[in-house]
Amino acid sequence: MAEVAKKNITQVDPVWERIVGEAGELIAKEPILGGLVHSSVLHHARFSKALSYRIALKLSSDEMPAQILREIADEALASDKSIARAARADIVAVFDRDPACHTFIQPLLFFKGYQAVQSYRIAHWLWQHGRNEMAYFFQMRASEVYGVDIHPGAKIGQGIMIDHAHSVVIGETAVVGDNVSMLHSVTLGGTGKADGVRHPTIEDGVLIGAGAKVLGNITIGHCSKIAAGSVVLKEVPACKTVAGVPAKVVGEAGCDQPSQSMDHYFTGCDEIE
Structure with a gap:
């Protein structure tokens, strides 16, 4: 009996269950999208399969068909369960922090920031397994399709939201913690040509505003x-706020979790002369 209960617990996936429910509502509201919703969501038995299908479809090209990319994504997701867990956390993060996101299904189907991060996660798995050239292919296609260029060697946590996501660049040795939010045109870049760690470390809960550049x-x-x-x-x-070129500390962060509040004002900061 205990084994049966354990099996039932492991099959519970509230994020996926909600996406499936929203898929039916979407079709009822917009029947013309029925084919897209069926192929991307309802055709799949679990979240990881839907995710690999969506990534493969978006990154496919004449150079690399969707079926091959899907097999690679399936392999990565089956090998490392943390990829799908992080992808679920990212959906919840987008839903909680982006007022333009009204359902869990929207990031999976429509939001390029979310899709770009999930493409990176597959590329990072390839990088960790020594398949650098294939990882670079995923990076190249994600950059071409989404306008987001994340090196597969970067280390990125979960609960990530990249809003709008256009022209985001994250370098090879960058580290991004959990529950980080950033907007379009953010660069986590290096300085100089030396090897080794040359990109920033972004700790948990950081909010990075549009167009910000963090270098070195x-x-x-x-x-x-x-x-x-x-x-x-x-x-x-x-827990500080920085602003300017070059950036200086202008006061406190203004709240406990800036990446979740998404408040870009200098609330609680000292007056800038």
Whole structure:
């Protein structure tokens, strides 16, 4: 009896169940999208299969058919269960933080920031398994399709939201923690040509505003806030707000979890002269 109960527990997937329910509602509301919804969601028995199908379909080209990419994605998702767990956490993050997101199914079907991060996750798995050239292929296609260029060697946590996502660049040795939010045109870049760690570390709970550039082997402390358009060249303490070119500390972050509140104002900051 205990084994049966354990099996039933492992089969519970509230994120997937909600997506399936929303799929039916979407078809009823917009029947012309029925083919898309069936092929992307209802045709699949579980979330990981739907995710691999969607990634493969979007990244396929004359150079590489969707079937091959899907087999690679299926292999990665079957080998490393944390990929699908992170993908679920990312959906919840987008839903919670983006006022333009009204359902769980929207990121899976329509949001390029979400899809680009999931493509990166497959590329990162390939990179970890020494399949660098195939990882680069995933990076190339994601950059071409989504306008998001994430090196497969970067290390990215879960609960990630990249809003709008156009022109986002994350370098090879960058590290991004859990529950980080960033907007379009963000760069986590390096400085110089030397090998080794040359990109920033973004700790948990950080909010990075649109157009911000964070450059070099520096650490952005947890639950800090980087104002839109800033150029960050030095370490940022935890729970602070930085702004400007070059960026300077202008005050406290203003809340416990800036990446979740998505408040880009300088609330609680000192007056800037």
